[in-house]
Every structure is written in C-alpha cells, then in structure tokens.
Amino acid sequence: MKNFTYHRPATVAAALPLLDAEWGKTELLAGGTDLLDRQKEYVSQPDKVVSLTGIGGAFKQIAAAGDAVTIGAGVKLADIAESKELAAFPALTGAAGEIAGPQIRNMGTLGGSLCQRNRCWYFRDEHVPCLLKGGKKCFALDGENEYHAVFTQGHPCVIVHPSTLAPPLIALGATAEVVGPKGTRTVPLEKLFQAPAKETQREHTLAPNEVLVAVKIPAKEPPRNASYEVKQRETSEWPLVQAAVAFRPFVKVARDVRVVLGHVAPTPLVSEAAAKALEGKEVTDATATAAGEAAAAGAKPLSGNGYKVALVKTVVKRAALLAAGARPYWEG
Amino acid sequence: MNDSTGEARSGPSRRGFLTGTGAAAAAAAGLRGELAPAAQPNPAAPAHGPGPVLVELTVNGNKLSTTVEPRVTLLDALRNHLDVTGCKRVCDRGTCGACTVIVDGRTVYSCTMLAVEARGADVKTAEALGGDRLDPVPAAFADCDAQQCGFCTPGFVVSIRAALDKNPKATPEQVEAALTGNICRCGTYEQMRHAIVQLCRKGG
Ligand SMILES: Cc1cc2nc3c(=O)[nH]c(=O)nc-3n(C[C@H](O)[C@H](O)[C@H](O)COP(=O)(O)OP(=O)(O)OC[C@H]3O[C@@H](n4cnc5c(N)ncnc54)[C@H](O)[C@@H]3O)c2cc1C
Ligand code: SF4
Ligand code: FES
Ligand code: FES
Numbered sequence: 069m070k071n072f073t074y075h076r077p078a079t080v081a082a083a084l085p086l087l088d089a090e091w092g093k094t095e096l097l098a099g100g101t102d103l104l105d106r107q108k109e110y111v112s113q114p115d116k117v118v119s120l121t122g123i124g125g126a127f128k129q130i131a132a133a134g135d136a137v138t139i140g141a142g143v144k145l146a147d148i149a150e151s152k153e154l155a156a157f158p159a160l161t162g163a164a165g166e167i168a169g170p171q172i173r174n175m176g177t178l179g180g181s182l183c184q185r186n187r188c189w190y191f192r193d194e195h196v197p198c199l200l201k202g203g204k205k206c207f208a209l210d211g212e213n214e215y216h217a218v219f220t221q222g223h224p225c226v227i228v229h230p231s232t233l234a235p236p237l238i239a240l241g242a243t244a245e246v247v248g249p250k251g252t253r254t255v256p257l258e259k260l261f262q263a264p265a266k267e268t269q270r271e272h273t274l275a276p277n278e279v280l281v282a283v284k285i286p287a288k289e290p291p292r293n294a295s296y297e298v299k300q301r302e303t304s305e306w307p308l309v310q311a312a313v314a315f316r317p318f319v320k321v322a323r324d325v326r327v328v329l330g331h332v333a334p335t336p337l338v339s340e341a342a343a344k345a346l347e348g349k350e351v352t353d354a355t356a357t358a359a360g361e362a363a364a365a366g367a368k369p370l371s372g373n374g375y376k377v378a379l380v381k382t383v384v385k386r387a388a389l390l391a392a393g394a395r396p397y398w399e400g
Numbered sequence: 401m402n403d404s405t406g407e408a409r410s411g412p413s414r415r416g417f418l419t420g421t422g423a424a425a426a427a428a429a430g431l432r433g434e435l436a437p438a439a440q441p442n443p444a445a446p447a448h449g450p451g452p453v454l455v456e457l458t459v460n461g462n463k464l465s466t467t468v469e470p471r472v473t474l475l476d477a478l479r480n481h482l483d484v485t486g487c488k489r490v491c492d493r494g495t496c497g498a499c500t501v502i503v504d505g506r507t508v509y510s511c512t513m514l515a516v517e518a519r520g521a522d523v524k525t526a527e528a529l530g531g532d533r534l535d536p537v538p539a540a541f542a543d544c545d546a547q548q549c550g551f552c553t554p555g556f557v558v559s560i561r562a563a564l565d566k567n568p569k570a571t572p573e574q575v576e577a578a579l580t581g582n583i584c585r586c587g588t589y590e591q592m593r594h595a596i597v598q599l600c601r602k603g604g
Contacts, residue, residue: 074453074470074516077445086445097514101494104473104512108492117470118445121517146506169581170559172494174506175513303580304495 069107072114076122080247080279086118087277091268096120096279098142099175101168102184110194111201112185120179120279127281130154135288138245141179141280148233149173157285159236159293159312159391166297167232168304179280182234182244182260183272186227186334187306188216199225202267214372215308218380219333223263226370227334229271234261234336235312235328236295242285248278257283263334271334291316291324294390296383297331307331309376311363311383313346313391320350322392327363327384332376339363342384351392353385360384448516455515459484460528468515474508475499477515478525486526486554497582500555501525507562507581526554529561536602537561540595548586555582556592560599568603572596 077083088094095114097103098121106112120127120142127142132153139148148154149165167173167181190196190207197203208216208226217226234257242257255273260280262273274280293314297307310330315322327342342363349355360381367377390396452467455477466481475492478484478501487510490498494512501510502524529535537557540546547553556579563570563578570578575596584592 069471071450071469071471073447073449074514075445075447076516082445097517100514100517101509101512104514105493107471116447119517169497170562170578171497171500171507171509171581175508304583 069104070110070113070115072117074117074119076119078122078124080123080127080281083118083120083123083279084247084249084277086116087279089275089277091270091276094118094276096183098177098180099144101172101176102180106185106192109192111192120177132287135286136284137287138282138284139178140282141177141182143178144174145176145178145181145233146170146173148178154285156287156290157236157240157293159239159295159314159387160233160285163232163236163295163297163310163312166299166307172304178233178283181231182237182283183270183274183280184230186271187230188227191227199266200227200264200269209370212372213370214375215306215331216370216373217333218367218369218373218376219329219337220368220370221263221333223334224265225263225334227264227271228331229261229333229335230306230331231336232295232297232307232310232330235310235330236293236314237283237285238336238338239295239312239314239326239328240285240291240293241314241326242283244280245282245284246274246278247281248275252281254284258328258336258338261335289316291326292391292393294387296387296390298379298383309379309383311380311387313384313387315346315351315391321348322346322351323348327359327388329363329380329384332367332380339384341365346388351388351394353389356385356388356392357381359388453516455519457518457521457523459523460525466515470514470516472515473511474501474503474513474515474518474523475510477518478510478523484525484527486530488551488554490551495583496552497555497559497579498552500558500582502558502562505562505565507559509581524558526558529557535561536599537564537595540598541592544591544595544598546588546591546595548588552582552584552586552588556584560596564599570600572600575600 094116097117097119127140129140130153131138145164190198220226238258244255244260291314295312297310299305299307312328315325325343325346327339329337342359345359345362363384364380449470456465468477488498490496492511494509499511503521537560563575
C-alpha cells in the first residue's frame, strides 16, 4: 500500500476543507473494508486519507423522528441488520444481515456500502488499463463477464453496482443527505448512482469534495417490503442477482409498487415493467411470476452471464411473494 | 505488491527507515508527525504521517504503544511491532478470518483496519483465551481435535468467544452463523461442530 497522510476530523464540517475537487489524491475512509482492499492492490493510491470514524452524533445513529427514519452514514451494517427502529423495513435489514460475515458487518458502514467501488476483476487488477482506470477499452465486454451486467443499456462499462443496500433503499423511497462546500443537498437515492464510463467518474454522483451524511426513509405507513438475493455460496459473497420489492396493500391488491433490481446493471435498476405487472393486482404466485417475466424482458446478456436472466425472474417473484407475507416455499 | 510485513514497494519503508536512521530517530519522526504536522487546512484535524505515528492501545488488558506509518494495518502492528502474533495473516484481504480480533467488543478483520484507526481501542486477541486459565472455547477445540494446521484456529476461537459473550445461551446454529466470516482451509468443520455443540451444552 502506498503511504499517505491521515486525518481524523471530529465533524463533517472539519472534514470538508480536507477534500479535493478531483478524484484520486484524497479518499474518505469509513470502515475501510473496500478502500483498504483497493489500496493494497494499488488500484487506489491516495496521498491523503480522511477518516470519518471520529465523527460522532447523528452520523453514527439511527433516529426515528416524525414520519421518517434517518440512518447516519457512519452506522455499521451490523447495526442496520439488528435495528429496532428499522423493523418495518425487512428489505433493508435483511439485505444488511446477508452482507459478507459478522466481521465485515461490524466494520462496514452505510456510507461505505453505498459509495463502494465496483467488483469487476479487471477494475480490481492494477495492471489492467480499462476505461475506469484511464484506458481505452472495457476488458469485460469480450472477456470474463459472468458477474457483469445483463442490462448494459449501451453503457461502455458493464459493471454491476455492488451495493445490496441500494435496491431496498430505492424501493423504500429513501433520500440521501449530502454535504459539500456549497451546503447540504437532498438527493433521491436512485439519483445517487450513475453508470461510470471513465476514470473521473465513480459509481455514485457525489462530488469528490462531498460527504454522504445520512439516508432518510419515509416511515409514515411503511409499505410491505422484502429483498431477495441469490448467491453462489451462502456467505462472504456478493449476490449474483437481487430484487427488492415494496408496495402498499389496498383491500386485496398492491398499490404504489416498486421493484428494484440489483447486480444486473451498472446502477441499481428500477423495473417499471415489473411494478406495472403487479400494480392493482393481488400478489399471487401467478402475478409474482408475471412480474419476474416482465423484469427480465429486454435483458441483453453478455457472452458469459445468460444465467442471470433466469435468476432475475426468480428473485423478483420471490421478493414479491415475501413482501406479500407468503411462506418461503423454496426453503422446503 | 506487499511483502510479508505489509510494507510497500514505493516510498520510504519502515524497515529502510529504521535501518537508515535508527530507532530513536524513528521515534522522533513519530513525534514530529504528531506534534508538528505539515501545513494543514484545518487545525481541528491535523495531518498524521506519512512518517510513523504514535499508536497507543490496550491489547488483552495491557497498555501498549508503538509508532507505525498510517498505512500499517492493525494486524501488522500487532504482529510485527507489538509481538502479539495470535492473529494470523492469511489472505490479508478481509475474506478468511484468520486475523479476527475483538475491537471494543466486536469482531473485526485486523488486516482490514488501519492501526491508526485503533488508537485508544480495547483489543482482544486469541492470546486472551490462552495462558494458565484456558478459556472454554480453545479447551473444547483441544478436546474435539478441532484443528489440523491450526492457522485458522485463533480466528475461529475469537469469533466463537465473541458470539458466546454476546449471547451465552446461543444455539449451535447461532454460533455457526457467527462463523460465516471465518474459513478453514483444512476443512476441520465437523470437529469444530462437535466443539461448538459441547460449548453450547455447557452454556458458553
Ligand atoms: C467478502 C465480502 C463480501 C461482501 N458482500 C457484500 C454484499 O453482499 N453486498 C454489499 O452491499 N456489500 C458487500 N460487501 C462490501 C461491503 O459492504 C463494503 O465493503 C462496505 O459496506 C464498505 O463500507 P466501509 O465503511 O468499510 O467503506 P470504506 O471502505 O471505508 O469506503 C468505501 C468507499 O466509500 C467512500 N465513502 C465511505 N463513506 C462515505 C461517505 N459517508 N461519504 C462519501 N463517501 C464515502 C470511501 O471514500 C470509499 O471510496 C462485501 C465485502 C466483502 C469483503
Ligand atoms: S466492466 Fe467497467 S470496470 Fe470492468 S473492465 Fe469494463 S470498463 Fe473496466
Ligand atoms: S487475513 Fe484478514 S481476513 Fe484473511
Ligand atoms: S485447521 Fe488448517 S486452516 Fe483450519
């Protein structure tokens, strides 16, 4: 790892002047579970590391107030998974509890989960000069791409967004609070993410001198919600495909349906088609299956990841049924 | 890439620095890093490093201190600077659990945490479970022959200890769930299962 100077400000305000207007020389450090990995691989070589772990108060708390629950960006994944304040949001707590193992959940934070860099093995290899490292081509397009996007939508970089907290938070209508040199701005969570195409872009839309301070979930009459993911093995592995579903029950039917897919596109992907397939209908095996079919329509897999299209159907169906309170029949 | 001490191929390495200038100078540089940092934009958040930085922490009840560059992980500080070698360096990438230690009551991968981030922390390593009064967890491992090469063992026993401290009435399934961040390359899982069942029967 390249050496660096280290700062540990006690407030967000004290952190801001330490940040640069450009990516590369300065990195924020939260739990370090992503950043240290990149530094050890020389994929990231900051000269300055600004630790957020000295910031206390709301930054590290989950607070239910009025009609919203606010989660500080410094809250640990383990605390999200076990939070009583978040009990109405099993899509989120369940996804947090599925991340890696206890050690990563004890270290990793909400902010780090949402701002972590992608897991493309070409990106993570210092010696491969792909688009996101200032190179001219994407090596995954005609290389090893079994974990890459199936909805590439014309993007030149075909990563999948790595955060499993993003799809449930988007399905729940969360917003992000971002602080920068010009003050605070509020961003709908789906707008926090972008498909990067070059070295000067990240998987999120924060400026290099901004800090994500909190995520707010509307909590007035929370929707029914669930997240479901398929993994290659049970632990210490990102999902192959994930779906988060939220809806409001109205008499017997589902209203305000939100379906968000994870690990199929360079950003978390809101599936309007799947939501439409459930809107105004009772969530049954048949309608959940139809939603899965709708979600998978239009997928354009790469050479090695056609299997993901079938998984999209399965995860959407199961997430919808779980949100509706069905017994997980697939667990036998 | 990193060599076995976690140093880097570029920039002044700790070893080069020590052999070149002597340990006293290194300590002085540590003070320089702490007390007279380079020009900084905000006095509330001084720059530490890139030279050695003073790290004081409590390890298994003993107050210890050392000076390490900011890039040195807690694992390398413990093993290479403080002679606390129970935590093992296997993957050095936060995926195997051999380096598991308890920091302020929670298990973490010490290979994935900077030593400077652990300043002031209370750290417990596998050594805390050994000594004259052997902790029931390693005792059950010995009883059930729950190790082969033993490289993963300090991480497993620390994770199990933390799980039982959190919930002394944990079931074997709950203890196993707490071990999802630890890997045994020798595949001694069945014997570890026996040890866990024995521990749960005795109530931790
Ligand atoms: C084996 C393994 C399995 C995993 N499986 C999953 C999984 O299934 N799903 C999943 O979602 N994740 C998974 N992860 C990733 C893990 O969740 C992330 O590494 C973790 O959440 C990052 O949080 P951190 O606090 O450690 O971030 P850090 O490593 O400290 O930071 C990560 C990045 O985010 C930036 N950052 C951090 N906080 C902020 C902030 N407040 N504002 C602006 N930028 C910020 C940092 O600058 C850095 O670039 C896995 C990790 C491992 C090692
Ligand atoms: S998918 Fe993106 S990160 Fe991976 S090789 Fe292609 S351009 Fe690079
Ligand atoms: S050495 Fe730290 S997790 Fe493997
Ligand atoms: S006993 Fe050898 S790795 Fe577990």
